[in-house]
Amino acid sequence: MKKLALGFLLLFAITAQAQQKVIPLYPGAAPGSEKWDWNQTESADNVFHGNVVYNVSHPTLTVYLPDKSANTGTAVIVCPGGGLQTLSIEHEGYAVAKWLQKKGITAFLLEYRLMHTLGNDPYKEMLAKMKANTVLHDQAPVAPLANADGRNAIAYVRAHAAEYGISTSRIGIIGFSAGGTIADSTAFGYTTDNKPDFVASVYAYFPPEMQVNVPQDAPPIFLAAAADDQSSIYSTQLYNTWLSAKHSAEIHIYSKGGHGFGMKTQNLPSDTWIDRFNEWLNVQGLLTPVDNTNKSxxxxxxxxxxxxxxxxxxxxxxxxxxxxxxxxxxxxxxxxxxxxxxxxxxxxxxxxxxxxxxxxxxxxxxxxxxxxxxxxxxxxxxxxxxxxxxxxxxxxxxxxxxxxxxxxxxxxxxxxxxxxxxxxxxxxxxxxxxxxxxxxxxxxxxxxxxxxxxxxxxxxxxxxxxxxxxxxxxxxxxxxxxxxxxxxxxxxxxxxxxxxxxxxxxxxxxxxxxxxxxxxxxxx
Missing domain, CATH: 3.40.50.1110 (SGNH hydrolase)
Incomplete structure (x- = not known):
């Protein structure tokens, strides 16, 4: 059964889905989860009726290529959130990747490893864990694997930059909620191969105990959250950590927006975060096509x-x-x-x-x-x-x-x-x-x-x-x-x-x- 499921995934990854290339992040079973044999599912059949992906055991990157004439040479890895139980794939995944694509940025949608959902409603199981106050305990063995997926995604993009017309010095990552935790984590303890050139996180869980040993060459960071959500405290703390280390940082805390707003239109102040992110990308020079005036x-x-x-x-x-x-x-x-x-x-x-x-x-x-x-x-x-x-x-x-x-x-x-x-x-x-x-x-x-x-x-x-x-x-x-x-x-x-x-x-x-x-x- 395990071999059959893995074979199906690889076949699926080799073929293009909706004109997007899907790439297995690892050549075989992902290290640390070799015995995981559950099948990845995408469904809206849950208590919140929202489209989600769950039971990811074999991480993938889905490539959203910009038009060649508009390609800026910039790449962004997109990490949807979902408490490591699901991926909020619509408003924190597909919509973000397509927005980046229209900006001339090559987007790589990362579907990273998640906790095992036993039934067919991951939200229901997450709510049960929250009620029992076991979420952090249950996430603990999976979080390092998901973080490794984020680092390996950056390394993959850098190694294949020429293939996609990407500059090796313009590879960033953006994450939401748990995906934001992954994105922020990549800004610490990196190697030359998996260092992000810029990081963005939106309403991420990233407490002070994770904000230690800030690298001397840490990348610029963009942060956004809503004041009526606990994550705004972590975002503010990380912003101050970056400033104290004399690194580039920008933060936007909105009066209202809650948690999980992503690309939704709620007619609230948080709706404008994507405009501020656009401006930040421009200030960083990431929307300007790579200069070719010195070419032979x-x-x-x-x-x-x-x-x-x-x-x-x-x-x-x-x-x-x-x-x-x-x-x-x-x-x-x-x-x-x-x-x-x-x-x-x-x-x-x-x-x-x-x-x-x-x-x-x-x-x-x-x-x-x-x-x-x-x-x-x-x-x-x-x-x-x-x-x-x-x-x-x-x-x-x-x-x-x-x-x-x-x-x-x-x-x-x-x-x-x-x-x-x-x-x-x-x-x-x-x-x-x-x-x-x-x-x-x-x-x-x-x-x-x-x-x-x-x-x-x-x-x-x-x-x-x-x-x-x-x-x-x-x-x-x-x-x-x-x-x-x-x-x-x-x-x-x-x-x-x-x-x-x-x-x-x-x-x-x-x-x-x-x-x-x-x-x-x-x-x-």
Whole structure:
């Protein structure tokens, strides 16, 4: 029976489930639990009717790969909570991994070893242990095994970093409740192979007796909890421990939220923890793609060849990437009466904007429909699905740099402008006010060197501005505010020295486009 169960698990791990790769954490039986032969189960048939995983005896990692064009080179191992009896797989597992994936981060969902559930309701058994006050006693033999799974997950990701396009210095871990205990534990007693580069834990059990011997090179840590939960005390203590050791730490204690909020929407202060985590990741530089400006010409040529292969594959599947926002568009309700909905249509500069300064979009009610790597031709092909059908009052159109980079092949400057003009005309015909923007300055294309983009950008911008003037449309001039004396972007405003703005760059762009939007919508 044991061999049959293990064989089934390995077969399951080799095949992809829902397009995610599932990897056994150990080549055979996990060390320390060789005699465990119970079968892992996922079910919502329990007293709380919540979807959980239980009876994990053979730990696995499920890989959530970001799109290649958006890959930041950062990886995060996700550890759901559940008191070492279950894994709260929905709001602390799947939802977190998918959120990271959308941010360009490779997520590895860890299903670590748990206590044996004898029946078919792990919550019921946990409640019984709590009533009998035996939880810590029952967890004691399993906790070291679960912690070992967390350490081995980091070691696996570091050893296979090249396979997934991950930087070996950008591998972190996030955990919730008992999963947070695992995450915090990895920040102590690590080796070179299993050291996390950053740690995040949310409402974790991690008392002072576990906060000893803080390493001199301890990683930065992010902590979150709610004041109406006991875990907030442990989080605060760990925060102070990190500060006393002169290590980087950030903490958010919310007035309400309770325990186990994860990615749930409760309309409570704790709902915003994920936004603060996003900001923290950005401050740490983990949302910025790994710098490739120091690559050799041969490496850049290979990058370009890889990009062309990616484009070729996309052509045969979903060339315009209509499916990227398909689910988001379906969930978006019609505009409310009086709502002045604004869509941002663009490429990675637009898409990254929402990652690097998400508060700008949220505070203004703007909606991003940027897709990294896209050309104006691809944007035109998806304009109906991602703009017109969403019935905005206005659309901010930002396109052109990837055309000049020849991402989908050579194209004339006139045709680049023609695609932008066609989007504007489609918008006007649908009662949507188009707002046109300049292409940002660039003296070089890092992924396709030697194209001399600077003068081409100036010429296309002149066409866009002239069309906007003749048709009484708003034209937002980012170029003039961000150009240097070499007709490229000012280095202090770019994350890659050539094309993509950093936070400082977006802070220059934000008031310019906000002024343009307000002007375009005045009286509408």
């Amino acid at each position: 010409p041969q490496q850049r040529d290979q990058d370009w060849a890889n990009w062309q292969k990616y484009v070729e594959d996309r052509i045969h599947n979903d060339w315009a990437w209509l499916k990227k926002y398909e689910d988001d568009n379906a969930k978006l309700p019609p505009p409310a009466p009086g709502e002045k909905r604004v869509i941002f249509m663009g490429n990675s500069i637009t898409e990254n904007w929402g990652h690097i300064d998400s508060t700008f979009f949220k505070s203004n009610g703007y909606i991003s429909r940027g897709i990294g790597g896209q050309t104006s031709t691809q944007m035109l092909a998806r304009f109906r699905e991602d703009v017109i059908n969403l019935k905005p009052k206005a659309v901010v159109i930002a396109a052109g740099i990837n055309d000049i980079a020849q991402n989908t092949g050579p194209i004339s400057l006139e045709n680049i402008f023609g695609n932008i003009q066609s989007m504007a005309e489609l918008a006007k015909a649908s009662g949507i006010t188009p707002i046109l923007t300049s292409i940002l300055p660039a003296s070089e294309i890092p992924w396709h060197a030697g194209l001399g983009p600077a003068e081409k950008i100036i010429k296309v911008n002149a066409m866009i501005k002239d069309y906007a003037t003749k048709n009484h449309l708003v034209y937002v001039d980012y170029w003039s505010a961000m150009v240097n004396d070499k007709k490229g972007i000012k280095p202090e405003l770019a994350q890659d020295a050539y094309v993509h703005p950093n936070l400082a760059g977006y802070k220059i762009m934000e008031p310019l486009v906000k002024k343009g939007i307000d002007k375009a919508l005045k009286g509408k």
